[in-house]
Amino acid sequence: KQDFDQAVFLVQDLCIETFAVFEPQVEAGLLIQNGFERNFEFTGSAKVKHTNRKFTQKDWFPDDLLYWSMSTLGNDAERPFTMDPYILPVMYGMLRITNTSVKSAPMTFILITRRSRHRAGTRYFSRGLDEQGHASNFNETEQIVILNDDASSGMTTFAGDGGFSNNKLPGGETQVLSYVQTRGSVPVYWAEVNTLKYTPKLQIRGVQSAVHAAKLHFDEQIKLYGENYLVNLVNQKGREQKVKEAYEDMVKLLVSNPAEDTEADRTTREKFHIVEPQGGRHEFDKLHYVYFDFHNETKGLKWHRAQLLLDQLKDGLMKGEYFRGVDKPSGGVQVLSRQTAVVRTNCMDCLDRTNVVQSMLGRFTLSRMLTDVGILKAGENAQEDAAFEHLFRNVWADNADVVSKSYSGTGALKTDFTRTGNRTRAGALQDLNNSITRYVCNNFLDGPRQDAFDLFLGTYTPDPSGLGSAHQFADTRPVLIQSLPYILAACVFFIFISLFTRRLPDATVWPLRIFVLLCLVGAAWSGRFITSHGGLYVNWPKLNTPAHA
Template identity: 65%
Template sequence: MASLLPFRDINVHASASHYAFTSPSSPAAATLVVDRPSGDLRLNDGTLLGGKRVSSIAGILGMVKLRLDKYIIVITKAQPMGRLKGHMIYKVIATEFLPLRERPLHDQDEDTYLTLLKTFIKSSPMYFSYSFDITNTFQRQAQLDSAQPLWKRADDRFFWNKFIQSDLIDFRGSGSRQQHGQQSGADPYILPVIFGMLEIIPTRVKSTPLTMVLITRRSRHRAGTRYFSRGIDDEGHVSNFNETEQIILLNDSTSGLGGFAGGAGMQNGKVGGSGGKEVQIMSYVQTRGSVPVYWAEVNTLHYTPKLQIRGVETAVSAARAHFDEQIRIYGDNYLVNLVNQKGREKRVKDAYEQMVRLLVSSPVEGSRQDQLTDEKFHVVEPSGRRQEMDRLHYVYFDFHDETKGLKWHRAQLLLDQLSSALEKQQYFRGVDMPADIEGRLEVRNHQTSVVRTNCMDCLDRTNVVQSMLARSVLNRQLTDLGVLSRNETFTSADASFEVLFRKLWADNADVVSKSYSGTGALKTDFTRTGVRTKAGAIQDLRNSITRYARNNFLDGPKQDAFDLFLGAYLPSHSNGGLIFADSRPLLIQSIPYLMAFSFFFVFVGAFTRRLPDSAVLPVRIFILFWFIVGAWCLNFIYSNGMLYVNWPKLNPRPWAMEGYQEAISKVRKDKLIGKLVTRHERGHSTVGLLSAEEGKKRIE
């Protein structure tokens, strides 16, 4: 059993010829050896001599090959977050990159790759457990074979470090040149990690002790930043797909940050015993994800980007693949769409509804209106159950108009609309099987469907609605357990638990939003307090301005880091050259600096004290001249915004390349600077070729 679970203590030994990883608590286990500088893997039965012990680590995050070298990423510090059914969950706090070359080669691109990855890992909320599968919901875990190694049980979508673990996984499956066949001794070195949000809080409701848990798992497929990752890809993966599981555990005396209970009852990190009472587990799962058509929003430095619907009919096979997977995993899907029915968002709404009509056989549609809006609800339902796609149920809710004027209580109308679906949907309920060493559950109830919520970003409106759905189901669960009486809610019954519930969901909103948009979520004042406030609106304004700056000027490198970590870009396959070099004409690059100098001179001219007998006219001409230059620069930048957005360099987006070429063509025709730009570009092409040749030489 122990070999199926990752080692919780690993020592790293380094020498000029290899890195060796051993577990001091499992002296009989094989030593994992990574040969230097080749990166070949092998298992050694005895301890290798001659290696100097470097450090103790919490686990191996993975191995990544950049352009000039390969690196082993090890977890050097992990923070305990609490126990789930007795199993400790940890958060990755610090990592270290171990280069395979003894004298690492460096060039500008290699250093940039390393900086991107280190910054990305440091800011990413990643969690793991040595003895519990946090990639799967409790309902899926109950259906899995616990005799499989932990990493094999992991849900492929949420196994965040699977790409950088691929060397170890491939070695486990087929061995290496020195060792052929399956290598089961590698299992304990493969540690699955999730990206997302996880909080475990022991609490009580009306004096009944319980543990409240919220886990959000972000999919590793089509992951990225807000404007560089939208819609669906050809394989059926949608942007910003997250699965959120709300869990309550009753009679679980093993939660919290306690130790090993003096070593008693400790099995693979699991603490035994719950005072003789059945441990009850109840969980409720929701999903969120981008509208599953081909669409994009193109940054132009304008506050509102250009919206492109790039294909609905052409995306049918991709959307079918997406919903095939969703229905297989979750059952019926209730597709709650919260985008606006007016203005620019209407095109996304129409595209989604067109896609559902194309997927569902014989769709039946209906809509409702009121004084506020012509289309409060729009429902698309299948007329029968003739094919798999007829398990899709589309519900549009005009969230924006219904809640206008801080009337957020009206979002309750959506819950009323979904009430019968939520009643049928149920939730997962299981109890610990007595004396089961593997900690399996006796399943008493299944969740039979899922609500998949989206707005434009699947962040702010989405989280408000998800928290309301979670509240409704939690009230039902606590009533079924007998903690609440009929027609009672925890809001009225226990004010302190209400505060905890709101905080959990607001924290969840902020984590999901930060990883996608760069800031905390909007509208969290409503999630935290139940009231939409003016202070919250001011905070939202601050967040919106920060999002604008980050999405236009900082998200390019962040998207590159996603692509590097998740294997969407392979540096070892690049053609060389300075990939991160700014290829824009020098004049285009210099205009922001010229604008800054201009406004600096205007500021100096306007606020510097003048001598009493000095002439005023030359100073005014000086200020006016630099003001005109600065204003022209500002207008040029704003009019040609696509030239100044910080685009991803590793996987250029098609719409970005199209827009950039259109913008540069427009600048070439500019009467004032067109000829200067064209002249510089001729020289630049030669420089680009020379850089490419130099890159090839470095690789050789």
């Protein structure tokens, strides 16, 4: 007491309360087992989006849309501003920085894809829009070219540290050229319900019910990017036709005085379907819908016909510009042009067809950039440089695989065309392998993956009390239903054993035949039940289980 000048009290009674302890072993295991670390990037730089927005102090902070560590940081209002420099933004996607050259002109080529943290999930458990206007599988892809980027002044380069700098040309100023594209699910309420069939059951709610969500979605997109060119690549026939028509109906509800134009050819009645606003004063008149019958136009390995879509979009691409900034010796940045429009591409999954189109648009814009800065002459294009074209194709194919693996569980389809410019037999076999793997993943493995997304992003918050957590992952199906796959496997096993095992000469035949007959009946009955009640055997998410599960 004398040394510390503090009162000392005698403890008269000590009461120890007991309470349930939350032990998140299962939840933590979801994150570890599903390999999130493979596609995470910790980004302390390059956080500015070079689109139609003006630079402000806020631009140097990560976008809420793409900020995957947001839920782990708590409420911004409760966090001291002084902590911001120590917060490391986390994005989920792909980042590639490469030193290269075109026509002997050195440059740094960068491709960044950032996946939205909203409505993130797996292929069949995340489709369309939610009520807040967030689209499934929404990704922003930015293609950047940096000229004369070096660290000779001792400063960190735009592309990173000195290891990523390219050779600076004498008298040349550092220039940053950037082009942004987006992809996202068709912006209506729709879903595909797994039933173990290769093609799930398609469900689309009325378009009118999704108008408010679509307005929220496109209001955000227009504020972020300006004019939106909505490229739709789904099929015009079959099961995808309903999705196509729902999208077109939604656009016609949003824009003022919509004008439609359809172009046909000898193979299809609807090669293009264009919906353009005629008013021009409404907020959503910045939406321009372009449908392209991708599969029909490119069937028979006629991939060059995708160029038809580029020709259709060329006027919009030229008007929308791209970002071009010059780093001045005084330390400022002179903005020579700013991107004022974006192409939002989708197919059913926003994966395979979308990848082909986005790489095509990226190549076109890259050639335009290099022509504007004088590296290419008018009429030349970057793909004439064989070494750079090889790099370009492989970087975009790697990007396609990253986006596809996070959503479907496998690499992208058609990447042989993206990598080589040709469709090959090996590529077709790889696509078959990926398609089979996707079926297995989407029906039997994606439930835990979806739970991992929901847990990490905060769309599901565990109960700290631990009440009910022990039974959350328990299989509540009746024992007979749980047992049927094992019964089927056992019956098939015994049938094969009976057919291919050599019998003793004096063995009695009829008991074995009766046993095989019973196994055949058991296999047929259990197999029929499983196929007709496939939804009972899908591995559904356990944390935020869909209503149709």
